[in-house]
Amino acid sequence: MDKATIQETARFLINAEVEKQEVTRITAKYPDLSIETAYEIQEQLVQMKLAEGYRIVGPKMGLTSQAKMKQMNVSDPIYGYIFDYMVVSGTEFELTDCIHPKVEAEIAFVLGKDIEGPGISGAQVLAATEYVIPALEIIDSRYENFQFTLPDVIADNASSSRVMFGNCIQRPEALELDLVGVTLSINGQIKDLGAGAAVVGHPANSVAMLANMLAKKGEKLKAGQTILSGGITGAIMLNQGDVVSARFDGLGCMEFIVKSNKNSN
Ligand code: OOG
Ligand code: MG
Numbered sequence: 001m002d003k004a005t006i007q008e009t010a011r012f013l014i015n016a017e018v019e020k021q022e023v024t025r026i027t028a029k030y031p032d033l034s035i036e037t038a039y040e041i042q043e044q045l046v047q048m049k050l051a052e053g054y055r056i057v058g059p060k061m062g063l064t065s066q067a068k069m070k071q072m073n074v075s076d077p078i079y080g081y082i083f084d085y086m087v088v089s090g091t092e093f094e095l096t097d098c099i100h101p102k103v104e105a106e107i108a109f110v111l112g113k114d115i116e117g118p119g120i121s122g123a124q125v126l127a128a129t130e131y132v133i134p135a136l137e138i139i140d141s142r143y144e145n146f147q148f149t150l151p152d153v154i155a156d157n158a159s160s161s162r163v164m165f166g167n168c169i170q171r172p173e174a175l176e177l178d179l180v181g182v183t184l185s186i187n188g189q190i191k192d193l194g195a196g197a198a199v200v201g202h203p204a205n206s207v208a209m210l211a212n213m214l215a216k217k218g219e220k221l222k223a224g225q226t227i228l229s230g231g232i233t234g235a236i237m238l239n240q241g242d243v244v245s246a247r248f249d250g251l252g253c254m255e256f257i258v259k260s261n262k263n264s265n
Contacts, residue, residue, distance in 0.1 A: 001030065001037050010044035013156050016142035022099050025143045025152040038151035043217070045157055046081050055084040057226050059214065060137075061206045062158040064230030065198040068104075071234045074150050077200065079210055080158025082228060088138075088164050088256075093238070095260040098140040098161055101238045104231035105182045105246045107196060107203045108135040108165060109172075111223050115207070117215030122204035125211070126172045128221075129204075134166035134182075134251040136244065137228055139235055163228065168252030178202040181249040184233045186242050192233035203229040 001009075009026055016023040026041075027033050050056070063069055064077045095101070112130035140161035143152060153159060178197040183190050199206045206229040211221050221227065238244070240260040247253045 001033070001040075006037070006041050006044050009041050009155065010048055013041070013045055013142055014048060017161075020096070020099050022144045023142055025148050026155055027149050027152050033151040033155075035151055035154060038154035039217075041155035042080065042157055045155070049083055057082040057084055057087060058228070059210060059221070059225070060158065060160065060228035061210045061230040062153075064200050064206045064209075065194070065232060067192070067194065067198060067234045068231050072148075072153070074153070076150060077206070077209060077230065078150065078154050078158050079213055080154075080160045082160055082163055082226075086160060086162050088162050091256045092259050093138065093162065093164075093244075093256050095238065095240050095258050096262055098138065099142065100146060101138045101140045101161060102146070102235035103184070103238055103244055104137050104139065104235040105184045105194075105233045105248070106135045106137050106228050106231055107177060107180065107199075107248075107251070108133050109203070109207050109227045109229060111221055111225050111227065113223050114220050115211045116220035117212035120208045120211040122202050122208050125204040125207040129172045131169045132172050132175070132177065132251070133169050133226075134246065134248040134254055135228055136164045136166075136246055136254055136256070137231065138162035138164075138238070164254065164256060165226070166248070166252055166254040168248075170251060172204070175250045177204060179249075180251065182232050183247050184236060185245045185247075186236060188243070191236045194232040196232060198232045199230045206230050
């Protein structure tokens with residue numbers, strides 16, 4: 001794929017996000033799209049957002065659990081980037097900000113030191129982590145019916161859309177992150193649950209994997225970044241009026257309400 005097509009495809013995906021309009025997956029047009037080229041499209045999309053003045057909060061891992069891989073019918077973890085405009089504060093989420101949002105429960109790592117791959121282990125990640133916090137990521141694939149192949153979702157910045165961070169902070173050694181249980185409920189009903197170990201054995205392993213993947217393009221994880229380690233639970237579709245709550249063992253509770261500007265009768 002030439003540079004102009006990479007740029008055009010990145011712009012196509014940004015437009016879908018801005019216009020909140022789902023689009024046909026790009027592999028329908030480019031069936032031979034490789035993982036490498038898909039990351040080049042993602043990188044172009046990231047550069048375009050940076051040029052628009054947005055700031056990176058941190059890279060994130062995705063498709064790290066069996067639950068997620070099975071749900072999305074893909075086989076490998078991927079990464080993407082969370083930007084400042086994606087962070088939602090407060091306890092309300094505006095449904096009309098997205099196309100067809102889903103929520104998933106994650107553990108986020110706030111780094112005290114840079115982590116530069118290759119060869120990084122989970123233990124090294126824990127040693128470089130200032131603290132961990134609970135997070136609810138709201139993903140919103142720009143593709144029709146949330147259906148994609150691996151190159152599609154990579155180019156689409158790993159479906160990144162919104163994120164809420166909880167206010168319970170813990171030193172990483174205060175918890176056994178692989179044993180941290182989480183329940184994700186909508187309107188008081190548990191929709192999914194899991195433990196940190198669902199994420200490649202231990203959430204810190206996922207961050208190590210991220211550092212090692214980024215090393216391939218000469219990038220590192222930086223002190224101060226907040227990094228999503230990947231959904232522990234499957235992702236649950238959001239509807240107007242939903243009260244979403246997540247309870248994390250040792251990391252507190254998070255709750256938000258799904259509102260909508262659009263009148264629905
Ligand atoms: C891709 C996003 C994956 C996660 O935590 O697994 C992700 C998707 O499922 O649309 O953020
Ligand atoms: Mg996620």
